[in-house]
Amino acid sequence: MALIEIPASKGNAALVKKGQSVKLINTHGTQVVDLWAFNSADSSEFLSFPHTHTQTEHVIPKIGDVMVTNRRRPILTLVEDTSPGVHDTQCAACDRYRYELLGVTGFHDSCSDNLTAALSALGLTASHTPQPLNTFMNIPIDENGKIAFKPTVSKAGDYVVLRAEMDLAIAFSCCPQDIVPINGPDCTPVECHFEIA
């Protein structure tokens, strides 16, 4: 079990066999990590939160929840979570359009571009950027359905463990968001790590 780095503001991906587990570690505790999964034999089948919501009846996955694809087949089960369980399934991956709207001119890393690059390194493509599991992202929803953007509440070394329910490609992006303080109040993206067992 070698620790694999997800560099600050960048992505990474790996092939995982059915039955293997993926441990994603929030090395510094402050970092949001976008997570996607694709059927490694057919990337038009992917982890889908609209379908998962219907199946698990939970907005945010809880331990034991079996997440499903856009064909409603099991793809990942959340088996461990040492963080307070605060993750997000409401907000799209950041992309160049998000940074343009935030006033950035010129290039800015984005989770969406990181997904494209990470999949490409495995020889895979995606028709679009599916809704990620935004691990450790703190997006509270109040009783009126109002969303807020808050810093993570995880601590250094917190991790989630996910079991692969099919042969899949898992992709991560250490969110490069440095304007809205989702990666901690100092808005400094940092690296995280994962391992496959």
Next chain:
Amino acid sequence: MALIEIPASKGNAALVKKGQSVKLINTHGTQVVDLWAFNSADSSEFLSFPHTHTQTEHVIPKIGDVMVTNRRRPILTLVEDTSPGVHDTQCAACDRYRYELLGVTGFHDSCSDNLTAALSALGLTASHTPQPLNTFMNIPIDENGKIAFKPTVSKAGDYVVLRAEMDLAIAFSCCPQDIVPINGPDCTPVECHFEIA
């Protein structure tokens, strides 16, 4: 302004010019209508709720909310809503996989197939079925993030009006769900209507 029918358990779609308004009427009050919108010049750009959530900071669109595409450009504004405002953006369109899991053997209409057929009639295709705006669908989320499937709370004749913010194709499906009582306790899908002004 001619009333156009969305037949029970079926779909329909229309081209709408920027600035025109679409009025969707829940004719019998009990029917969930899945709604999608696509840039009519490039269907790889579509109404996206993950992007809209980030932009509006509301889980369910409220009057005045400008919904955006996967390129974060305005596509539809909710300008009127005579219903109690109970709609859904959490659950995927139903599809053959959903009905298989509910025990259906053989063919069953689905919102996902209805979208494909309705777009096809306009000469358009979609790479996948985006998360719809499930108008009038009553999917309460409790304080623990638990989702429930409840009958609609709209009354006969309730309507929403949406303004097109770009030239677009709008597609609807009168949800054919007749097993889970989202379309009223008697589980009978019925027709709805829309008009373009």
